[in-house]
Amino acid sequence: AQSVTQPDIHITVSEGASLELRCNYSYGATPYLFWYVQSPGQGLQLLLKYFSGDTLVQGIKGFEAEFKRSQSSFNLRKPSVHWSDAAEYFCAVGAKYGNKLVFGAGTILRVKS
Amino acid sequence: DAGITQSPRYKITETGRQVTLMCHQTWSHSYMFWYRQDLGHGLRLIYYSAAADITDKGEVPDGYVVSRSKTENFPLTLESATRSQTSVYFCASSESTGYASTDTQYFGPGTRLTVL
Numbered sequence: 618a619q620s621v622t623q624p625d626i627h628i629t630v631s632e633g634a635s636l637e638l639r640c641n642y643s644y645g646a647t648p649y650l651f652w653y654v655q656s657p658g659q660g661l662q663l664l665l666k667y668f669s670g671d672t673l674v675q676g677i678k679g680f681e682a683e684f685k686r687s688q689s690s691f692n693l694r695k696p697s698v699h700w701s702d703a704a705e706y707f708c709a710v711g712a713k714y715g716n717k718l719v720f721g722a723g724t725i726l727r728v729k730s
Numbered sequence: 731d732a733g734i735t736q737s738p739r740y741k742i743t744e745t746g747r748q749v750t751l752m753c754h755q756t757w758s759h760s761y762m763f764w765y766r767q768d769l770g771h772g773l774r775l776i777y778y779s780a781a782a783d784i785t786d787k788g789e790v791p792d793g794y795v796v797s798r799s800k801t802e803n804f805p806l807t808l809e810s811a812t813r814s815q816t817s818v819y820f821c822a823s824s825e826s827t828g829y830a831s832t833d834t835q836y837f838g839p840g841t842r843l844t845v846l
Contacts, residue, residue: 621772623772659839660734660820660822660838660839660840661773661820661822661835661837662837663834663836666834707772707773717763717778719775719789720772720773720774722771722772723772
């Protein structure tokens with residue numbers, strides 16, 4: 618069975634600084650990987666997803682993520698954080714078949730001015 | 731285009747009562763999902779449905795019942811609510827044309843349930 622670990626519960630960055638949120642997964646085969654964002658009081662919105670091909674994936678709102686098979690990681694990055702990026706971010710892994718996702722515990726991002 | 735809606739948004743109930751959370755989507759997506767979100771656990775899958783009249787258990791199904799008589803609706807019932815079921819519940823749907831996990835899941839705004 619697949620699993621996801623997000624090692625950082627909270628991260629605080631200054632507005633304009635770069636951001637990297639960590640995600641490590643466990644799955645025996647090639648995983649399908651997702652990053653979702655949840656703004657306060659809202660549902661989850663997809664930022665980006667990886668299935669195959671180029672290991673650097675571009676998403677919405679200026680986010681990108683890089684799949685590293687050797688490290689079982691799928692870290693989310695943004696070169697310059699905006700105050701509106703403050704939210705909770707979830708990494709998720711899906712099996713090749715079954716249309717089910719397993720989510721990490723989430724990382725809360727705080728942005729200070 | 732309403733998308734995916736959940737009702738009620740907030741609910742307070744007492745231990746032992748039956749509670750039904752509603753989920754409605756306007757896209758005619760084939761797959762629908764129910765998750766619960768708890769601090770430190772992220773989202774955990776309760777039940778999912780591949781189509782009308784087809785449902786299956788997820789990671790944490792105990793104490794919950796689902797049905798799907800129509801494609802657009804996927805109600806979740808807590809037959810006898812317990813305090814451990816206090817949580818935020820999210821419904822999601824995806825337009826899956828097959829059995830792969832590649833399809834984006836679209837989430838509703840959530841229902842915050844408190845069981846006293």
